[in-house]
Amino acid sequence: MRTHLWPPNKSFDRGTVNAGAFTTQVNFAVTCTKNMRRNSTEILELYIKGKDQDEYLILEEIYTEDAEVEFEIASNSISFPESILGNKDIARVLSKEFNQNYQEVKTYYLSRPANKLSNIYEQNWLVVMRDIKSGKTRVGTGHYNWEFLNDSKNLKIQRHKIYIHEMLNIEDEQMSELTRIQDELNYPWVDKKKVCSVLNANIAFENITKYLK
16 A cells, blocks of 8 residues: 655655645644644645545644535535534544545645635546545546635635535556556646546546546
């Protein structure tokens, strides 16, 4: 089994994070982030780390105490509650419980925020992960809506909608397809055209590439 780093081959705890053309200085610890003024790009990166790497305390920190996550699911192969209320329950469902069912998780953003302090709508995402129970590779896509509370202290997520358009199950006993896709995509920011190019190599992903085009 491969070990995840954030981003690949880099330490997330302290130093410089590089993801493709994206470079930002980070000095990460949940106890420290409370005192740092964050923008939406940084919030979205923390969300990925919290969800993908089972760091549920990060999710507790970046959502407001009365935040709401709403799901709209067009696929029959995955389920979540219609909504989750409160930062602690959001962290439990999206990080703690999620990582009991899936491993080798990488979630990708297919566009960057145009304004680092504004709400974000219909931001496409892709997830590539392994289902622990079945051993299958799961590849899914949809979009996020993000609404932030921007007060004098910090930016936090107030409302978050997760739309799941497709969630495919792929027979991939040796994880060769999972590895191929993850190795070819920058994490977590990646160009949509690059995603389609990588997925086009396997006809099983046709529904995903059609949605993203």
